[in-house]
Amino acid sequence: MRDCVSSPQLVAVLERAQTLGHIGPGPIQEYVEHARAHLTVADPGFSTRWCDLGSGGGLPGLVIAVERPDLKLTLMDRSASRTAFLEDALTVLELTSNVDVVNGDATELAHEYRFRGVFNGVFSRSFGPPAATAECAVGFLMKKGQLVVSEPPAPNPDRWPLREIQSLGYADIEVIEGPPRFAQLVLATPPGPEIPRTWKHITKYPLF
Numbered sequence: 001m002r003d004c005v006s007s008p009q010l011v012a013v014l015e016r017a018q019t020l021g022h023i024g025p026g027p028i029q030e031y032v033e034h035a036r037a038h039l040t041v042a043d044p045g046f047s048t049r050w051c052d053l054g055s056g057g058g059l060p061g062l063v064i065a066v067e068r069p070d071l072k073l074t075l076m077d078r079s080a081s082r083t084a085f086l087e088d089a090l091t092v093l094e095l096t097s098n099v100d101v102v103n104g105d106a107t108e109l110a111h112e113y114r115f116r117g118v119f120n121g122v123f124s125r126s127f128g129p130p131a132a133t134a135e136c137a138v139g140f141l142m143k144k145g146q147l148v149v150s151e152p153p154a155p156n157p158d159r160w161p162l163r164e165i166q167s168l169g170y171a172d173i174e175v176i177e178g179p180p181r182f183a184q185l186v187l188a189t190p191p192g193p194e195i196p197r198t199w200k201h202i203t204k205y206p207l208f
Contacts, residue, residue, distance in 0.1 A: 010066055013089045014057065022057030022082055034150070034180050035060030038123060039067055041182045042148040046070050048120035051140050053106060054127035056082055058089055060150075061123065065090075065099045073099040074119075076106060107196045110139025117142050117190055125150045130159050131206035134185065135196045138168050141187045151181035159183070164208035168195065 014031060017023045023031060038060040044050055047070045052061030055075035065073050077083050083103040090096045102109065106127075109115050122137040124147065137147045147170075151159070160173045160183055171188035175181065196202060 007066060009093055010062065013062065013092055014059075017057030017059075017085060017089075020057070020081075020085060022085060023059055031059055032063050035063035035125075036067065037178065037180050038125070038148060038150060038182065039064050041176050041184060042121055042123065042146065044068065044071055044121060047072065049118060050074070050121045050123060051076055051115075051119045051137075053122050053124045053133070053137055053140075054078075055086060055101075056126065058086055059125050061099070062086075062089055062093065062095075064123065065095045066093060069095075069098055071098065074115075075099065075101045076109065077101075077103065078105050079103075105199060106136040107199045107202065110136060110196050111193075115140055119145055121146045121148065123148055129206065130183075131164070131208045132199075132202050134160075134165060134168055134170070135202055135207060138170070138187060138191050139196050141190075143187060143190055145187050147183075147185045147187075149183045149185075151175065151183050153179065153181060155181075160185075161208045167207065 011028055014028045049072040051074045053076055055061045055077045061075045075086050080103055083101050086101045090099055119140045122140055124133050127133045165173055169187055169189040169191050170185045174184045
């Protein structure tokens with residue numbers, strides 16, 4: 001892995017993301033270290049295909065792209081301003097050969113042939129509540145693909161109810177206590193064509 005904390009280009013890009021409001025306040029190095037922990041938990045295979053769901057200012061996606069140039073990464077976000085920022089960031093960091101940026105609603109993109117069931121894994125840092133994240137991500141994953149979600153510091157056993165998780169096709173859930181904490185879900189059975197539902201339905205009638 002590269003020492004991305006010492007990369008002035010990456011630090012400058014993330015500082016700009018912070019200035020634009022695409023990531024929150026706080027030391028940039030802490031964001032980088034958290035993204036590296038996200039990568040460690042996921043442990044992607046060589047040259048596998050991954051999606052950063054709700055990439056925002058590029059966390060963890062840009063850090064992972066710098067660390068693992070062998071991976072095929074897609075940075076997804078519904079905000080045009082954030083995806084425009086990400087496109088510029090890829091050029092600055094010289095990552096355009098192995099990373100692409102997609103603007104759109106994840107609930108719609110997950111039904112497109114080019115994205116449906118094609119990813120070995122999905123990273124999610126702050127996409128949404130667990131039910132929304134799990135339902136949106138499942139459409140992108142291939143069988144045995146994994147969803148790796150950043151978790152709040154305080155444990156909450158009710159965040160990921162097993163029965164509802166399994167109803168989406170996930171086999172089980174493992175919580176990595178860290179710190180930082182992550183939830184890891186593996187897809188056992190691909191979902192039916194109705195999943196994910198529209199964002200309006202997901203937020204109004206969450207599965208859990």
